[in-house]
Amino acid sequence: xxxxxxxxxxxxxxxxxxxxxxxxxxxxxxxxxxxxxxxxxxxxxxxxxxxxxxxxxxxxxxxxxxxxxxxxxxxxxxxxxxxxxxxxxxxxxxxxxxxxxxxxxxxxxxxxxxx
Amino acid sequence: xxxxxxxxxxxxxxxxxxxxxxxxxxxxxxxxxxxxxxxxxxxxxxxxxxxxxxxxxxxxxxxxxxxxxxxxxxxxxxxxxxxxxxxxxxxxxxxxxxxxxxxxxxxxxxxxxx
Numbered sequence: 001x002x003x004x005x006x007x008x009x010x011x012x013x014x015x016x017x018x019x020x021x022x023x024x025x026x027x028x029x030x031x032x033x034x035x036x037x038x039x040x041x042x043x044x045x046x047x048x049x050x051x052x053x054x055x056x057x058x059x060x061x062x063x064x065x066x067x068x069x070x071x072x073x074x075x076x077x078x079x080x081x082x083x084x085x086x087x088x089x090x091x092x093x094x095x096x097x098x099x100x101x102x103x104x105x106x107x108x109x110x111x112x113x114x115x
Numbered sequence: 116x117x118x119x120x121x122x123x124x125x126x127x128x129x130x131x132x133x134x135x136x137x138x139x140x141x142x143x144x145x146x147x148x149x150x151x152x153x154x155x156x157x158x159x160x161x162x163x164x165x166x167x168x169x170x171x172x173x174x175x176x177x178x179x180x181x182x183x184x185x186x187x188x189x190x191x192x193x194x195x196x197x198x199x200x201x202x203x204x205x206x207x208x209x210x211x212x213x214x215x216x217x218x219x220x221x222x223x224x225x226x227x228x229x
Contacts, residue, residue: 004158031215043205043219056216091158095215104217106151106158 002026004107006092012113018080021110024073025094033104034067034077035091043091049075050097082114117142119208121220128196129228136191136223138206147210148189149217150180154202162204165189176200201227 005024013019025032034046048056052069060067064083069075079086089111093104118141128134140146147166151159163174170182180191189206206220 033215042221045216048215050215093159103149103161103164106160108156108158 004092004094004105006090006107006110008110009108010111010113012115013082014115015083016081017114018078019082019086019112019114021077021090021092021112023075023077023092023107025075025092026105027073028096029094029105030072030097031095031104032069032075033093033095034075035093035106037089037091037109038087046077046090079112082112084114087112087114117146117208117218119206119218119220121204121206121223123223124221125224125226127226127228130198131195134191134193134196134200134225136204136206136225138189138191138220139187140189140206140208141187142208142210144210145184146208147214148180148182149207149209150174150178150189150191151205151207151219152176152202153205153222159205162191196225196227198227198229201225 007022030051032049035043037043046059047067049069067077089109091106091109093106095104120139122137149164150162152162153159162178163172165172165182172180178193180189182189203222203224205222207217209217
């Protein structure tokens with residue numbers, strides 16, 4: 001079975017550019033999570049979707065960040081404009097909604113470097 | 116507020132030795148507890164989870180963890196460590212009203228001496 005798929009795996013961009021990260025959750029999962037991992041702050045939940053609807057975006061750092069889930073098999077996290085402090089590893093995770101806090105399956109992550 | 120503490124930033128053990136990674140949590144009700152492992156450059160893989168029932172939980176790769184409510188702990192153990200176990204280990208707590216939200220500890224990096 002395919003796990004959570006993220007692309008690209010690595011992204012290097014210059015400050016001010018737009019960055020789009022992509023995620024395909026596990027088929028049949030209806031909860032999707034975006035996390036950010038940094039040395040200073042560890043793993044932080046950015047946004048949570050349930051049945052394609054954003055439920056909790058309280059972790060989104062600021063208006064430069066936006067996330068969408070147009071259908072059950074695809075989600076994007078966009079940063080516009082990007083800044084060097086956005087450099088981090090961004091993880092997407094998915095889970096089934098039978099019990100809210102079910103096992104979250106993580107993708108391999110996208111390592112973002114903003115110069 | 117929910118929180119997770121992993122008091123050891125780094126732990127070094129010899130291959131074949133036993134391992135215990137500590138995790139303490141703060142939570143108002145019965146928590147859901149998880150251990151994840153992250154190998155370099157990889158995502159997080161679930162080792163085991165506790166929701167209810169037997170307080171000793173078996174996971175993958177020979178790991179186990181014990182939920183001790185009186186100590187607010189959920190320590191991870193393995194009787195004999197292999198070199199391939201070198202990785203970073205994260206404890207997480209979830210449950211409650213915002214039951215989708217996992218709070219992660221800061222992680223413990225395990226180094227294995229040959």
